[in-house]
Amino acid sequence: MSILIGTATRVLVQGATGAQARFDIRYCLDYGTRIVAGVTPGRGGEMVEGVPVFNTVASALAATGADASAVYVPARGVKDAVMEAVEAGIRVLACFAENVPRHDAAAAVAAARSAGAHMAGFNTNGVISPGRCKLGGIGGDRAAQIYAPGRIGVCSRSGGMSAEICWMLSRAGMGASTCVSMGGDPIVGMRMVEVLKLFEADPETDACVIFGEPGGTHEIEVAAALRSGELRKPVVALIAGQFQERYPAGVSFGHFAAVIKGENDSASAKRRILAAAGARVATSLEEIPQLLTT
Amino acid sequence: MKLLEDQAKAWLRARHLPVPDGRAAHTPADAAVAARALGARVAVKALVAAGRRGKAGAVKMADGATAAEAAARELLGVEIAGQRTRRVYVESAVDIAAECYLSFGFGRLAPQIVVSRRGGVDIETVAASDPAAVVAVEVDAMRGLSVWQAAYLWERAGVESKLVPLLASLTARLYAAFRDADALMLELNPLAVTRSGELSIVGTMMEIDGNALFRHPEWQDLNLEEPGPGGRALNERERAVIAADRKFQGGAIRYTELPGDIALFVSGGGAGLLQHDLMLAAGGRPANHSDLSPASIDKPAALFDAIFANPGAKGLLIGMNYLQLLPCTLIIEALLPSIERNGVDPRRFPIVVRLFGPKEDEARRLAATVPGIRYLPHGASLEDGVREIVALVKASPGR
Numbered sequence: 001m002s003i004l005i006g007t008a009t010r011v012l013v014q015g016a017t018g019a020q021a022r023f024d025i026r027y028c029l030d031y032g033t034r035i036v037a038g039v040t041p042g043r044g045g046e047m048v049e050g051v052p053v054f055n056t057v058a059s060a061l062a063a064t065g066a067d068a069s070a071v072y073v074p075a076r077g078v079k080d081a082v083m084e085a086v087e088a089g090i091r092v093l094a095c096f097a098e099n100v101p102r103h104d105a106a107a108a109v110a111a112a113r114s115a116g117a118h119m120a121g122f123n124t125n126g127v128i129s130p131g132r133c134k135l136g137g138i139g140g141d142r143a144a145q146i147y148a149p150g151r152i153g154v155c156s157r158s159g160g161m162s163a164e165i166c167w168m169l170s171r172a173g174m175g176a177s178t179c180v181s182m183g184g185d186p187i188v189g190m191r192m193v194e195v196l197k198l199f200e201a202d203p204e205t206d207a208c209v210i211f212g213e214p215g216g217t218h219e220i221e222v223a224a225a226l227r228s229g230e231l232r233k234p235v236v237a238l239i240a241g242q243f244q245e246r247y248p249a250g251v252s253f254g255h256f257a258a259v260i261k262g263e264n265d266s267a268s269a270k271r272r273i274l275a276a277a278g279a280r281v282a283t284s285l286e287e288i289p290q291l292l293t294t
Numbered sequence: 295m296k297l298l299e300d301q302a303k304a305w306l307r308a309r310h311l312p313v314p315d316g317r318a319a320h321t322p323a324d325a326a327v328a329a330r331a332l333g334a335r336v337a338v339k340a341l342v343a344a345g346r347r348g349k350a351g352a353v354k355m356a357d358g359a360t361a362a363e364a365a366a367r368e369l370l371g372v373e374i375a376g377q378r379t380r381r382v383y384v385e386s387a388v389d390i391a392a393e394c395y396l397s398f399g400f401g402r403l404a405p406q407i408v409v410s411r412r413g414g415v416d417i418e419t420v421a422a423s424d425p426a427a428v429v430a431v432e433v434d435a436m437r438g439l440s441v442w443q444a445a446y447l448w449e450r451a452g453v454e455s456k457l458v459p460l461l462a463s464l465t466a467r468l469y470a471a472f473r474d475a476d477a478l479m480l481e482l483n484p485l486a487v488t489r490s491g492e493l494s495i496v497g498t499m500m501e502i503d504g505n506a507l508f509r510h511p512e513w514q515d516l517n518l519e520e521p522g523p524g525g526r527a528l529n530e531r532e533r534a535v536i537a538a539d540r541k542f543q544g545g546a547i548r549y550t551e552l553p554g555d556i557a558l559f560v561s562g563g564g565a566g567l568l569q570h571d572l573m574l575a576a577g578g579r580p581a582n583h584s585d586l587s588p589a590s591i592d593k594p595a596a597l598f599d600a601i602f603a604n605p606g607a608k609g610l611l612i613g614m615n616y617l618q619l620l621p622c623t624l625i626i627e628a629l630l631p632s633i634e635r636n637g638v639d640p641r642r643f644p645i646v647v648r649l650f651g652p653k654e655d656e657a658r659r660l661a662a663t664v665p666g667i668r669y670l671p672h673g674a675s676l677e678d679g680v681r682e683i684v685a686l687v688k689a690s691p692g693r
Contacts, residue, residue: 020619076508098587099546101506103473106404106435113403114436125618140618141652158564160615164676167616171673184563187403213567217402240567243574247552267571284572284677 002129002178003153003198003205004092004118005068009133012060012090013038014081015072016048020096024070024137025049031143033133036064057088068092070126070136078122079104086115094135095121098185105187112189118198119189124181125159130166138162138181150175152292153199153233155192156211157182157218164285165209165238172289177205182218192218193225200231207234207292212270214241219270223277235279236291242267295504296343300383301516302480302500309471312464313495316385325366326359328384334358335387338365344375345481345499346416352379355387376526388494393484394453395420395428396465398472400479404432407439407469409461411453413484414497427451439469457487464493476506531600538596544589547597554579556687557607559597561586565615569680573611578684581607588620591628598632609644609687613679617651625649626657630664640666643693644686648679 011028015021016038026049028035037060038048044055054060057069069090073081075097085093093112100108100122112119120127126136130149138159139147146163148170156162159181166176180195182188192210199205212219219239225231245266263269275281280291297305300318307313315332318341319325329336340352347353352374354365366382373379393414399406408430412420421428429451433439445462453461464485472480479501486494502513528536535549556578560566566585573580581604588594601607612625626649633640647661647669654672661667668686670679 024619075505099505101476101509102400102478102503103405103435103476103506106400109403110435137619140616142616146616146618156564158615159618160561161564161568163616163618164565168675187400191402211564213564238568240564240571243567243570243580267567283575285568285675286677 002132003195003202004127004178004180005129005133005135007132009034009068009092009135010064010066011035011133011135012057012064012066012069012085013048013051013072014057014069014085015074016040016051016053017043017046018072020137021070021072022048024072025051027137027139027141027143028070028134031134031139033135036066037061057084057090061088061090066090068135069094071095071097071121073097075100075104075122079108082108082119083111086112086117091115091117092127092135093117093119093121093189094124094126095119095183095189096124096126096136097121098123100185102187105185109187109189117189120180121183121188122185123159124183124188125162127178127180128176129178130176138179146170147179148175150177151204151206152176153196153202153205153208154179154210155182155195155199155208156180157192157213158184158211161211161238161240165211165288168285168288169209174289174292177202186216191221193221193231196222196225196231196235200233205233207236209236209238209288209292212237212239212267214244214267214270215265217264220264220273223273223279226274226277226279234292235274236282236288237271237274237279238282238285238288239267239270239274242271295502295513295516297500297502297516298341298343299339299498300341300381302498303495305475305500305512306471306495306498309467311467311471311495312493313498314386314388316383318381319366319384320381322363322367322370325382325384326363329356329359329362332384332386336362337385337387338362338369339383339385340369340372340374340379341381341383342374342377342379343499344377347374350374388486388496389489390484390486390496391489391491392487393496394461394487395483396468396485397481397483398469398477398479401432404435405469405472406430406432407447407465409447409451409465411448411451413486417483433469438473439466441466444469460493461485475500476503476510477501478503531603535596535600538593542590542592542596545587545593546585547593548585549582549597549600550584551582551604551606552580553606554581555606555608556683557581557601557604557610558584559586559594559601559610559612560584561588561614565613565676569611569613569676572677572680573684576680576684578680578687588624591624594625594628595632598629599636602632602636602638607643608692609683609690610646611679611683612645612647612649613676614649614651615676617649620651621653622649622651622657623653623660626660630660633664639693640664642666642691644668644683644690646670646679646683646686648674648676
């Protein structure tokens, strides 16, 4: 088992005819992911890397039974793409567009959540269940090298750091059950604590690694769930961005979501609150494998 | 991007929302003309994008043109919240009977609305001293805000019954304005009830979404910019990066200069944050922070140009997380011409490259054509890159 995606997942690609989508589709197919359909309105009947393209999600689903979607539609059109997918019955999505207008992001996330869909992004590089399936470009051309299969659940606010963490795990002889890049935009489809609750229920996940940043309350919600006992599996937390505290509040140095506004928004506060709740706090990548084994 | 009050109110007025008459003035004489046209008593406000202007002395009441002129003379040129007052707003004074508070913004997942029957003061203060007077809820972004939902909010906030329908109707219209403007924040404080029983939007703050400018040609040329850290003005290199970010399609670059000497060309938000932390822990001092999600060569090239033009930088760390979506050659093909353009000698200006992923071998071959670039072996960690550049810059003779 794994969370969100697995060997049975049938993947749809929205915006399949764009350059990034083509690049990723090739690597996903090589990885063994079952990409069954693409959608680009107006391009129905074409093929991308041997995958049939449809005009609408509804027709793609009727023909292929896809159940997860990799959404490459750019920021300006992505709200409609998400709504179309969840209305058609898609229940797992990865949305790669970044800098999505905030009102569009809120509407798309509301649509996904009210349908009970799990959505990574906006500004995710995907979800991977090593050796089984990957949704999106995550891992690039060396997904097998970076993401080894194993029993650690990884949830990261940064797509790049999901790769660094999993690569560190694989070099230490460990691996991931599933790695979820949540997305770096201010509004994303899943809360970090929701992802960790999926790992909690997954019999093939023994422990979790989270990567957090300043800004927002994802990490604070995880700490609350650790305290309440809703999360019982060990959590190793790497929270970057402590340097921001040297500069005035309200300045963003990374992801737009990583802006310090409130007193619990800083990296230091999050490290402290997570540690007090029982999480093992790492300050560098190199410490993660050893914190998982102690 | 924060709008100034005249810009925000012009937008609200165009939607027939109840905003007092007013006009902007660049000189005391203009302010006198404006006051004469408005008649009777006016408020003269410094036009800076900041809250709490009343407390900061940036709002002055004036009876007649002469008093308005004097008030403008006092305010123009004055620095408020780190911003110089370049113009004032002259507005008909409102005969206020009661003040409410209303704002729209975003919570963790959805738009959020906050109402209070106690306006005209900081909402944080009210929330601390009289929590029952403040009601905050999330709005369903798909459905929007209905009049009856708004009525329930004001009722819970404890306003008197006869005001509920008035406030509810205006609140629903303002939510639509907030959404249609692609605003990130719209605050109406005070939202006044006049002695004749009407509502008037007296104080307004509005921040619009830079990511939605493509559907707002009206704000394309406002030339709004965020201040740098500590409210300082942006320097020419930071402006150049913003200009390049807007000019070229796809991806994103950000660049903020800091007082240290090691330039950071770091990607992927999170990996950049981590390397900055690690650098401080290793005793290095970053000359800037940057963030990059490249799509084409133009944006990384503009970021390299800014980094090399910074006189404070003595070395550079190119610390990319393992590339998953793009070839490594994209970064090196942006780097080499920028080294050439800016006359940089990597033997005197250390450059450490930690860059793995697609087309890595080709990127290594390209980088090897310029003497002095230190391209770390495959498998080196982010920590290794930081340690290396800190050591090299310490030992470097300087550019």
